[in-house]
Amino acid sequence: MARAAIPGGLTWRPAIVAATRVETATARTLVLDVDGWTGHLPGQHIDVRLTAPDGYTAQRSYSISSAPEPGRLEVTVQAVTDGEVSPYLVDVAGPGDQLEIRGPLGGWFVRRPADPRPALLIGGGSGVAPLVSMVRAATAPTRLLYSTRSPSDELFRADLAAAAAADDARVAVTHVYTRVAPPGWPNPPRRLDADTLARVAWPHDANVVAFVCGPTAFVETVADLLVDTGHNPANIRTERFGPSRG
Amino acid sequence: MSVITRGFGGRRRDDADLPPGQYRTDDFPVLSAGPTPRIGLDKWELTVVTEIGERTTWSWPEFTALPADETTVDIHCVTHWSKFGTRWRGVSIDTLLADVESSAEYVVAHSYGGYTTNIPLEDLLDGQAWVAYEFDGEPLVPVHGGPARLLVPHLYFWKSAKWLRALELRLDDDPGFWETAGYHNYGDPWREQRYRAD
Numbered sequence: 001m002a003r004a005a006i007p008g009g010l011t012w013r014p015a016i017v018a019a020t021r022v023e024t025a026t027a028r029t030l031v032l033d034v035d036g037w038t039g040h041l042p043g044q045h046i047d048v049r050l051t052a053p054d055g056y057t058a059q060r061s062y063s064i065s066s067a068p069e070p071g072r073l074e075v076t077v078q079a080v081t082d083g084e085v086s087p088y089l090v091d092v093a094g095p096g097d098q099l100e101i102r103g104p105l106g107g108w109f110v111r112r113p114a115d116p117r118p119a120l121l122i123g124g125g126s127g128v129a130p131l132v133s134m135v136r137a138a139t140a141p142t143r144l145l146y147s148t149r150s151p152s153d154e155l156f157r158a159d160l161a162a163a164a165a166a167d168d169a170r171v172a173v174t175h176v177y178t179r180v181a182p183p184g185w186p187n188p189p190r191r192l193d194a195d196t197l198a199r200v201a202w203p204h205d206a207n208v209v210a211f212v213c214g215p216t217a218f219v220e221t222v223a224d225l226l227v228d229t230g231h232n233p234a235n236i237r238t239e240r241f242g243p244s245r246g
Numbered sequence: 247m248s249v250i251t252r253g254f255g256g257r258r259r260d261d262a263d264l265p266p267g268q269y270r271t272d273d274f275p276v277l278s279a280g281p282t283p284r285i286g287l288d289k290w291e292l293t294v295v296t297e298i299g300e301r302t303t304w305s306w307p308e309f310t311a312l313p314a315d316e317t318t319v320d321i322h323c324v325t326h327w328s329k330f331g332t333r334w335r336g337v338s339i340d341t342l343l344a345d346v347e348s349s350a351e352y353v354v355a356h357s358y359g360g361y362t363t364n365i366p367l368e369d370l371l372d373g374q375a376w377v378a379y380e381f382d383g384e385p386l387v388p389v390h391g392g393p394a395r396l397l398v399p400h401l402y403f404w405k406s407a408k409w410l411r412a413l414e415l416r417l418d419d420d421p422g423f424w425e426t427a428g429y430h431n432y433g434d435p436w437r438e439q440r441y442r443a444d
Binding site: 051097108 | 444
């Protein structure tokens with residue numbers, strides 16, 4: 001099991017909000033400039049620390065959604081109802097604001113650029129964020145299956161459409177809508193099931209590596225489906241989050 | 247404190263029981279690296295193996311016939327959530343090791359599915375750690391580590407290995423899955439030992 005080590009001496013570093021992009025009514029991408037940032041492996045996350053004027057601090061972890069790049073990274077934040085940090089990042093933070101980060105973190109849920117194996121990426125809700133970093137950096141064949149409740153909850157719409165439309169056909173994107181489908185969509189809204197997975201996934205013997213990220217119930221269902229259809233559990237990497245990622 | 251974040255107030259709570267950098271949650275999030283292994287109770291075994299290879303193995307009926315404790319503890323995940331007052335039932339490590347001869351100082355916990363984590367033996371003794379098989383009065387479900395998981399509440403929760411299969415007693419330390427991926431070797435939440443150099 002090859003893993004990326006976290007570099008030693010992970011200190012907090014100032015980050016400046018360079019720009020923000022609206023993704024949905026309740027989600028936003030923050031572009032952060034970080035002096036000395038050398039990039040990351042797709043799938044990794046950062047810890048974010050906010051400090052109030054009286055010294056009170058709060059920390060959360062957020063996946064990096066951008067492609068690796070020196071000096072800059074992006075996180076995509078879904079506001080959690082009654083959350084403490086995410087509503088600030090989605091509704092308040094703006095260009096020029098400062099916070100602190102450390103990372104990149106996480107050495108398991110990572111897609112190495114040199115890995116030649118096809119990658120099957122399956123994301124539920126905002127769990128798609130680290131997978132989008134993998135899509136943007138993809139060099140090997142990559143299929144993304146993205147499950148959202150409705151088109152109005154869909155993150156990265158333009159970016160994913162552009163990635164899927166690239167001439168080299170390296171990246172394929174399939175959407176599943178669980179509550180409301182877009183007008184004219186061929187399938188009624190439904191949860192990701194074995195049929196859809198079978199349509200999108202490569203055969204289990206194709207030496208595929210699978211990355212599954214989303215809420216716990218989603219990840220449990222998808223990982224079980226993959227195992228049931230013959231995928232080697234050792235080639236399925238998961239990242240889960242509960243509803244309390246405030 | 248060099249960087250102040252404009253416009254951030256925070257929702258402070260006077261929580262003396264909350265370690266630094268943590269926030270309190272009332273649900274039970276899940277963190278694991280791969281699919282959830284399903285282990286049938288008829289196949290389940292727990293093994294203690296010493297530094298000279300002596301093995302003690304319990305089947306499920308044997309294990310659940312051992313004296314068990316009820317314990318209510320706070321748990322702290324390195325991903326920043328803490329959950330207060332979680333109620334478990336399990337067999338203390340003191341009970342499991344009562345008849346085991348060993349001069350080991352370290353333990354590696356091995357899970358069904360291949361996960362490992364390392365802990366100093368003294369952190370598992372004297373009523374500090376259990377192999378738990380009930381949560382909140384119910385059998386421990388697979389997604390939270392059932393049939394049985396290690397419970398070491400005074401360390402970050404990745405040390406509380408889910409789907410526990412074996413405890414390997416060792417003379418030397420042998421960093422486990424997250425510990426070799428850059429996470430802290432010991433993982434004390436009160437000293438905020440999240441990553442290797444913390």
